[in-house]
Amino acid sequence: MNSSWVIHFKDGNVGMKLLLGGKGANLAEMTVVGLPVPSGFTVTTDACRAYHASLRLPDGLMDDVKEGIKAIERQKAQCFGDADDPLLVSVRSGSVSSMPGMMDTILNLGLTDITVQGLAKATNNDSFAFDCYRRLIQMFGNVVFGIESIYFEKLLHQLKRELGVKQDQDMTAEGWKQLIPQFKSCIERHARKSFPQDVNEQLKLAIEAVFRSWNNHRAKVYRKINQIPDEQGTAVNIQAMVFGNLGQDCGTGVLFTRNPSTGDKHLFGEYLTNAQGEDVVAGVRTPLPIAELKKEMPQVFEQLVSIAEKLELHYRDMQDIEFTVEKGKLYMLQTRNGKRTAQAALKIGVNLVHEGIVTVEEAIQRVEISHLDQLLHPTIDPQAVLDIVAVGLPASPGAASGQAVFDADTAEQWARSGMKVILVRSETNPEDIHGVLIAEGVLTSRGGMTSHAAVIARGMGKPCVCGCEEISVDVEGKQFFAGNRTVNEGDWISIDGATGRVIVGKVPLKDADMSGELVQMLEWADGMRQLQVFANADSPEDAAKARELGAEGIGLCRTEHMFMSSQRLPIVQEMILADSSEDRQAALDKLLPMQQADFEGIFAAMAGFPVTIRLLDPPLHEFLPNLEELLGRQIRMSVLEIERTAEQEALDRLIRKVRSMHETNPMLGQRGCRLGILFPEIYEMQIEAIFRAVLRCVQKGIRVLPEIMIPLVSHANELRILRELVDEKAEQVLKGEKKNCSYKVGTMIEVPRAALTARQIAQYADFFSFGTNDLTQMTFGYSRDDAEGKFLSHYVDQKLLASNPFQVLDRDGVGQLIELAVDRGRSVKPSLKTGICGEHGGDRESIFFCHEIGLNYVSCSPYRVPLARIAAAQAKLTFGDVGQANKLIVS
């Protein structure tokens, strides 16, 4: 049987997944290696694609299917549609990527008013035969005609009440016979069609229905979430039925070759005697642990153990196996690589290496980066009973409990007095940072996964639930509402940033720990990878955490976060609002020792490793009070008071200043190095603080490798001028010690023009750090703040864009600029150090890209460092040596 639309199990193998789907390929593989698999064949995914292209089954398909059925008939010595001993088949979907439960299945196909009699005779079991028939009619009605199961269930329920029957298994054959005409007319009523009595017609309709189910709503949603391409399609597996419900020498079960929760090496699974697979799922009867099978069917159990071992060795991974025992004979219905928890995955990986089953490289390649996140943050104890009141977006993983506060100042005040707080806001803005800094976690009712709150929280490795539209926050009233619940300031709440859950009350947390297996994997990965992994860290605490998680330096230290604490902000505002340069200098003089102390702490925590410090970047008005609020206050004053007061005049002055600093598009305004050039005294202060800290550390014998980064350069001249400023200050502050302290000066490449003119810029740069967040904004012309809530999600939904370019680096556009900048920069300065910072630094695909184009490092938030280390190793294993990969074909 070598037709184009159908492949028999014996002619396939596990390598044919794209054509046969996962289930089909594994059934073929098991058949070929000689395991007991019920005879069958697979209708290919090609057929599915052909079906969706023309919305009808392709020519010749049903002929091929009939040939396939004949082969089963020969093997089973039964006939499909036979009145005496009919062949029954299952029709199951089986997609390329695992999509459990998303698509449809029909069992017992081949039963009609006539063949059911034959089945009853052949099995000598009327009740079984008519139960099978009613199940077929129900499944067929549901899958083929789209009738909701509830209509059938109601009829069954009604009949059971009439007959006084409690459990399905207590129903007599007579009962089932009575139900069958009701089920048939249910189909006629709802679908205005009859249940077909022609078995080939049944088969044809069933195949079409499975193909159609590829595009049912839940399957589409699942594919979107799991990034499975729509073009893959599903195969259909048609297989002789075996029955686990033909008596006490029958049964069905599920088996994992290792424990999928812990990764421990022992068989793990459950079974039921005299049952079909759905009975296990339905939960009507409680299945028994697999170990019990040893007692009930010792031979079967022994065979199963041996098959499990064989399959694990054959597939070289933990297997998830489905089996059925019919009349004492074991049949394998499915095997696949088993799903497992992140922790189990690591343990299994390490053990498989130790058992000599897989190589270290394979173990690394198999690590699912996206799963690691949950291992590195505290989680809610899975045993805890939770009072969940709302679910928002899982914006930054980890769980936290604290007392609700509704503004950043209170958050800071309470936290300083030793309380744990959760900051609750409608949305956050940069002025809230000191609150975010000190809170256990953040909850907002507005804003997406990449809103300000989310980005900041992820950067700090702090739990965050955002865009939680089920709650409504009343900041003035210091409370929030969730349904009919009210949470007041001071009430305990908990959030789970990995799932988005919002919980009233305190919950028990489980601390994250670096398991021995994770440490082992990281060690292996470090031995392979070529990309260095740095962390983004803005404080000595973050720096220490980053080192603990294996960061080899700081790739981005954002000095503006140091300006945000409540003691410093007023001084920063003084500095910005100063009318004279003397006043400005006075404020800067106060800030200098504070920044110096920060840098000393960070240098000490990172002793011997590079620390990349970005000079002030955001527009100054981000540090000023909100204009709208000020205007409101002004109007209120002017409406209520008759005489102008001094307070009013001060307010007017402040408003004028704030207004004068207002910008239409602040992202593209007066920020970054533009500030440094317009107000050199600010950068001078920062540079002086850095070198004073360097000097102090050097004198203490700490090895310091400072790298000063100039942000938002768009023209080489900007870097030239500011580099001169750095060199001058270094000379001034370090004096004789300069020879003992080598520093670097470089720039963020985050403006398209900087990438395009990399040749000129590289002349003045020791390193390029690609600020992929801003570079993405400007290359696409997307304001992240505005895009994500609005058109961007629509674009991703409608597949205009393959993914959100702020999450996955856009290779075609942004990536092209990065590659071009690296090539041009190095052509001028071969020693140029290159890397990326920003959130892409912690994304697997983006890390792969960085490896491919030969960057030196990636920098990401401390909690993503372990995952970046493994991704970097995977990139090396996938693409070979850094820069040896085929170059992107630029578009």
Added chain:
Amino acid sequence: MNSSWVIHFKDGNVGMKLLLGGKGANLAEMTVVGLPVPSGFTVTTDACRAYHASLRLPDGLMDDVKEGIKAIERQKAQCFGDADDPLLVSVRSGSVSSMPGMMDTILNLGLTDITVQGLAKATNNDSFAFDCYRRLIQMFGNVVFGIESIYFEKLLHQLKRELGVKQDQDMTAEGWKQLIPQFKSCIERHARKSFPQDVNEQLKLAIEAVFRSWNNHRAKVYRKINQIPDEQGTAVNIQAMVFGNLGQDCGTGVLFTRNPSTGDKHLFGEYLTNAQGEDVVAGVRTPLPIAELKKEMPQVFEQLVSIAEKLELHYRDMQDIEFTVEKGKLYMLQTRNGKRTAQAALKIGVNLVHEGIVTVEEAIQRVEISHLDQLLHPTIDPQAVLDIVAVGLPASPGAASGQAVFDADTAEQWARSGMKVILVRSETNPEDIHGVLIAEGVLTSRGGMTSHAAVIARGMGKPCVCGCEEISVDVEGKQFFAGNRTVNEGDWISIDGATGRVIVGKVPLKDADMSGELVQMLEWADGMRQLQVFANADSPEDAAKARELGAEGIGLCRTEHMFMSSQRLPIVQEMILADSSEDRQAALDKLLPMQQADFEGIFAAMAGFPVTIRLLDPPLHEFLPNLEELLGRQIRMSVLEIERTAEQEALDRLIRKVRSMHETNPMLGQRGCRLGILFPEIYEMQIEAIFRAVLRCVQKGIRVLPEIMIPLVSHANELRILRELVDEKAEQVLKGEKKNCSYKVGTMIEVPRAALTARQIAQYADFFSFGTNDLTQMTFGYSRDDAEGKFLSHYVDQKLLASNPFQVLDRDGVGQLIELAVDRGRSVKPSLKTGICGEHGGDRESIFFCHEIGLNYVSCSPYRVPLARIAAAQAKLTFGDVGQANKLIVS
């Protein structure tokens, strides 16, 4: 004399301008062709650069100078410093680019207490000799020692009073002798130095002083305005003195070979007998018309006429000549190409061609594009007496008179009733457009040359003065203040957008006319150029104007301007604020016939030429009321009223809506094709209106070439989807007529990613129109609104940037993207039509760039079309065939 620092006039020529400066090169040229030039030599610009590098005269320079002096001595048979018949020299600056009056000159150098006696004897004219001496001391004190002339003038004035002398020329030798010691001690008092009695010392100090004057304040400012490179430096011309003030057979004068105001072909100039050059300038005596010289000194006049003819033929251009007659002998002191008005330049150019002196190509190459602007707009009658009350930035050329109004609605109302108005605002925003549309001109107190008001006004060819900080606008009080003057609503004012003048009262205007010479030049240019020239036009009137000025199509028709009139804006707001899609459709249905009528008018005006229509581009909130104002109203209501009214509730709703549409960075937000994809009904309406208009025109027999342009594309998929929408609508509306109406669909390339992925985008595009305004914003990361008032002007002042990239296209960055997009786009679709729109389309340098990289067209505001036609011809003459120029070496 072939040393390195000094070149004698007889060894130079006009080709050596870079080394000798303009004046030196021309003196050399005249010497070489045998004209009577006083003997002399030039200290080269190399010496000047060497001086500025080390801040002292280079080694060997003074030796070379002394050699040069010797050559003059030989020729004049006089000796420098000789006690009996001393050689006197002038020391004059002479830069490469003409910088009239910007640098310093010293005459009569070589006089000392001793040599002045010799001069008196040799000329037999005591009064002349001592007058010369005191002039030297004064000039020397001023130029070398930096003493302000006023101190010397005061002493002279005092002495004249004491002696009862009215005019300088009435002063006796005794008087001058009395003044000289006073002048000397003036120098000693102010500079603590003595006037040197060593003539070589005089010479050395004078040369240094001229070199120094290269960097005096006014010279630097002049260079900046005229974009003259600082590295050029000035030469110094040292030349034997000739005296026009030795008696009635002496004189001095200035001569133009043609009339510099009108271009008419007749000698034009003035002279004074018995005078030195400065006397002409000082205006103490009134010079005589040059024709008079024919009577007074017929031979000299005849010689002058013949020299003038010879020089014009030699230089092949109108000459500006300085001459002196000493004792009946004519000396040429300078010749250069004469400055002229724009009108004269054209007439001279055309005449020189007709006279066979220059070729058509040369005439075209000589047209100064920047001068043409004034020819195409109305101007204030130069004879008029003006009450100028302030001067602002000359933001959009042309002059206008009208009654002052302070808001757009009043502007529209008054204008509709037949009045002429000038719209006065602190600054304008898009909501004011209907006012700008209908006003004679616009005056603002804030905002730079590229502020919103300026850009819009230039686009419409409407006079605009902006950033006029001398006036303060009180919009509420409907008045503005300028010094102690108050202008109320309804008062007549006038503005001159070419000079920035603000005038109280109505002034007589001179209409622009396309002179015969301009028409001739344009005809010649059209015969040469390869770039097509289109216009940006948004209305039938603009389209007609554009045709009149020679536009070969519309390159940019901005449909949003059609939404701005006061009848339409409420409907547009209805559309935006609609709560249901039915309400939105209802509003759109009202807009459709209006847009259709606009398009019909434009198509008719452009019959036979392409019309590129850009679908809606700006963010929708630009059409909504100002949030700040609404909030103010809300607070006022809530403070004053006790019960909530329906009005209050409506306001709350409106605020919620406006707030929900607020964007942090609207430039990068929900606009352009993103709107078209999110709210397809808006684009559908626009496309339908276009094709209905097309159909109507086709039925009337008008040839229509519509080109529909999709704005802000950053991914090929956006264009793919919207192109499908256009094709669908075309099919629907045109039906059978589709074959008679070919249309194009293309995109603006204004997002860096679009340029980078041009290959993909070109698949769906018939044309690329580079939106260089936005492309510049995103490539640089500059928000134009925020940059120009703030850091950008600082950047240009500090030479961080060579020029404002919004005025002159940035070749290195933005240009690189454009070139790359053109190459990649054409590699996929060789027929791809390419051009630029935006303000760069009317800038000469940018037009040159467009020609070089082989674009098909430029599009600019109608009033810049003629100038673009000539610039395009110049580009062809400069670079040869389109696309044949050497490719940019991308950086």
